[in-house]
Amino acid sequence: MRLVKLDLDHAPYDILIARDLLTQVQHILPLLPQKRVAIVTNETVAPLYLPQLQVALEANGVQVQAIVLPDGEKYKTWETLNLIFDGLLGARAERKTTLIALGGGVIGDMTGFAAAVYQRGVPFIQIPTTLLAQVDSSVGGKTAINHPLGKNMIGSFYQPKLVLADLSTLDTLPPREFSAGLAEIIKYGLIDDLAFFEWLEANIDVLMARDTDALAHAVEHSCQNKARIVAADEKEHGQRALLNLGHTFGHAIEAGLGYGAWLHGEAVAAGMVLAALASKELGQISATDLERITALIAKAGLPTVSPALGAERYLDLMAQDKKVDAGKIKFILMRRLGESYIGELTVPVIQAALTAGCAAA
Amino acid sequence: MRLVKLDLDHAPYDILIARDLLTQVQHILPLLPQKRVAIVTNETVAPLYLPQLQVALEANGVQVQAIVLPDGEKYKTWETLNLIFDGLLGARAERKTTLIALGGGVIGDMTGFAAAVYQRGVPFIQIPTTLLAQVDSSVGGKTAINHPLGKNMIGSFYQPKLVLADLSTLDTLPPREFSAGLAEIIKYGLIDDLAFFEWLEANIDVLMARDTDALAHAVEHSCQNKARIVAADEKEHGQRALLNLGHTFGHAIEAGLGYGAWLHGEAVAAGMVLAALASKELGQISATDLERITALIAKAGLPTVSPALGAERYLDLMAQDKKVDAGKIKFILMRRLGESYIGELTVPVIQAALTAGCAAA
Missing domain, CATH: 1.20.1090.10 (Dehydroquinate synthase-like - alpha domain)
Known part of the structure; x- marks a missing residue:
């Protein structure tokens, strides 16, 4: 397993990179202020990865609520965000309930924003399942939704408590x-x-073949570079x-x-x-x-x-x-x-x- | 003029209390990172106080956009908040554009939340025009909108740069x-x-008569008490x-x-x-x-x-x-x-x- 640390004064956190991280909930459990989470995911990712994460958490006594959103950038809107709030309030999620984003950049950005503003802020964990989310959007705390007049116009800086980049989830990525x-x-x-x-010039072909070692290096190196830039500003x-x-x-x-x-x-x-x-x-x-x-x-x-x-x-x-x-x-x-x-x-x-x-x- | 300081480590700010503060824009001008503001107010307050604030700012070279919302707690919703975003994006308000809340608690809470999340955060000034907003909601940085399933369920902690409590605006308060x-x-x-x-027991009658000195004391003392509690937590x-x-x-x-x-x-x-x-x-x-x-x-x-x-x-x-x-x-x-x-x-x-x-x- 590779570990990248994001050293923010007020809220440092770990980015873990490896295959088969999804069910290793020992990384998540110590961070939960309450044995209760809401997993936000989408219709594409849910059938692939939601059951194993949910089962692993429930086996450790964690109460799990799943909120499954439609898939796609066009749903990165207030209307979809409100589905998260409807779900959380309908289930009476509390201030110590942790939100877990399971999906790509759209799910991560929306879940992070929901966590930033639900009851003025609840804990938040990122489990990015796309390469883009693993190397970029899940790291650094930018959260947002789109507005008809501009992309990512409404959002917050809100850092997760942990990022779990499970390289196995990239196996199913189109x-x-x-x-x-x-x-x-x-x-x-x-x-x-x-x-x-x-x-990258030397290794683009093995990367395109999704070689595990090359991928692990590329994700780790990207996260290190992003973490360094974000920690400074x-x-x-x-x-x-x-x-x-x-x-x-x-x-x-x-x-x-x-x-x-x-x-x-x-x-x-x-x-x-x-x-x-x-x-x-x-x-x-x-x-x-x-x-x-x-x-x-x-x-x-x-x-x-x-x-x-x-x-x-x-x-x-x-x-x-x-x-x-x-x-x-x-x-x-x-x-x-x-x-x-x-x-x-x-x-x-x-x-x-x-x-x-x-x-x- | 009475001054209460809110001593927050990361963002201390002043609460100024006096009659006729609205046109004393010398308190506002040094805080603007850009000579551009958007004043958010409502249909009740706008005819009473918007023109004098707008004229005073424009006389000092500040570009002013006014966003006038419907009046009432029932409009403390995402739909109304979106009217602020529509206005800001339509006018291409930038990251350094300051939002000024001119009104009561609903305007202050919504404008503060809009400032917290528009482009992930823009500067914000509170000009509360109701007694409740002057002694409570404008001080301390709680911002929010309501959700059909609960009051103030969606929001942020986001501190203003300044609170101007103009006691003259209470003259018109029902x-x-x-x-x-x-x-x-x-x-x-x-x-x-x-x-x-x-x-308060000894002075409730003069307060109900809106005696200026009694009011100034009550507002100052309330803000001091709230500032002390908020600064600690x-x-x-x-x-x-x-x-x-x-x-x-x-x-x-x-x-x-x-x-x-x-x-x-x-x-x-x-x-x-x-x-x-x-x-x-x-x-x-x-x-x-x-x-x-x-x-x-x-x-x-x-x-x-x-x-x-x-x-x-x-x-x-x-x-x-x-x-x-x-x-x-x-x-x-x-x-x-x-x-x-x-x-x-x-x-x-x-x-x-x-x-x-x-x-x-």
Whole structure:
């Protein structure tokens, strides 16, 4: 088992990474203030993994309530969140009842937000079952739901007590979702870890074959990188924004196509290519660097060409994104391969990147 | 001007109390990270106080957006909260845009919750315009909305940067709402301040006449008492629960009659009488103490007799209240006049208090 520690002053916690963690409830039991939990999951994950977790907890005297939500980004809404509250209040869940998120990023983000605001805050454990959730969304305490006018616009910073990344749950992950997780893994290499980027270039084929050792290394290394960045800047006053590499363009793609048309990781992958194109436009990375980035993303089974929404629509959607300060749009850009920074782009540079990076209209 | 400081480690702030504070925006301006605010208010308060606040801010170069909500406890819902998000996102409010709550407890609680979760947290200032909000809900950082199955079930602990209690705004407060504020003021005497309780007994008539000096003293003293309790236990792990004196019964009254039938302060007043009856039943306060409590509440224009919902319904509603741990209902009880504690009640004692304290069915 691999262990990554997230060292936050007020609430440090462990991220455990291994196969077959789901039934090892000895990691969960000491953290429960009350022998009562509510497991929030979705219709896809529930038949695969809910029974074994529930049985293992109940065998240890824990009262378990299961709340099963519909599956998909389009359900990351207040209406679905309210199904969690309806379930908790209907069962009279208390302030010491622990919420367990069993699923991907949407389940993790919604359950975390529900835990943050149900009775002004109850304990919370993450059991991410997708690669993307294991390397990104389950770590670091960002929780949210979407609003019709913007993604993740309503949410909280709320840290879990524990993250259990069970690599066995990735066995059932559809290829598209697996690739979407690789997008966030590649992101860590591009932010500030050239050696990891090069390890990924060398190991992308074994990773795509879901080799356990390679996966364990990639998940551990990604969590370490994210934990380091989050511990230094929990509430995103500065450097944490680096984790948004590819996300400003990516959110525009998701919103422009309608949430769910592209997976989040797919939009981030194409968004990273646009960020690389803008960085090359600024003379900061070379054509060869751009090719290496694009090649790795393509080998990971991810899109490298963005949809043809038109520059006007991209600009409009990005202005609605939340990384806006006094009307200027922040972007995460590349100073060189393996080193990103928080910068701003002029409209002509954005247009040039979009022209080079989008499909023909 | 009177100043009460709320000394929280991570976010200390000032509570300013005086007449004509509304236009003294010099207290607000240094706190704005960006010269942009959204004032959230309601249809009753807006015509009375919004223009002067808005003009004073705009005269100092602040961009002001006004969001006017319907008035009443029954609108303390997700649907109304969403009107705030719709307004903020429609105007592209940013992470540094400050939300200002201008109104009573419902506006303050909803605006505070909106500030806590809009883009995962934006700055927030309270300008309470009711007596209840000035002495209670605007101080201490509890924010929430109601859920059909329970009051204040969804919310956050989120502290304002400043509270401006403008006593002039009480001039237009209807008598019923004024009395509702007195209920929370009386509460502070009963929690742990016999001298203040006795000052209230001696000054209830001048207070009811809205004498400025008496009001300033009562508001300042109430805020001092609340600030002391909150600073010692911000997230209600222990002693902060004392502030719920009268509230477990009171919430049951509000929910049982339907939110809005009784004002919150009215329900708390009758709830405090029930808590006193239960305490007398336990032999902890005398018949004379009970009479003094009931007399002061009556002189403040508040109900001392609770509605005849039936003991079963009260018990059921209180079991849904959030101050529940392992199925036992916590109550704030009186050890003696002017000293309360966190305890539990058996069903027979609850029934006896309800029999003595409720109207005939």
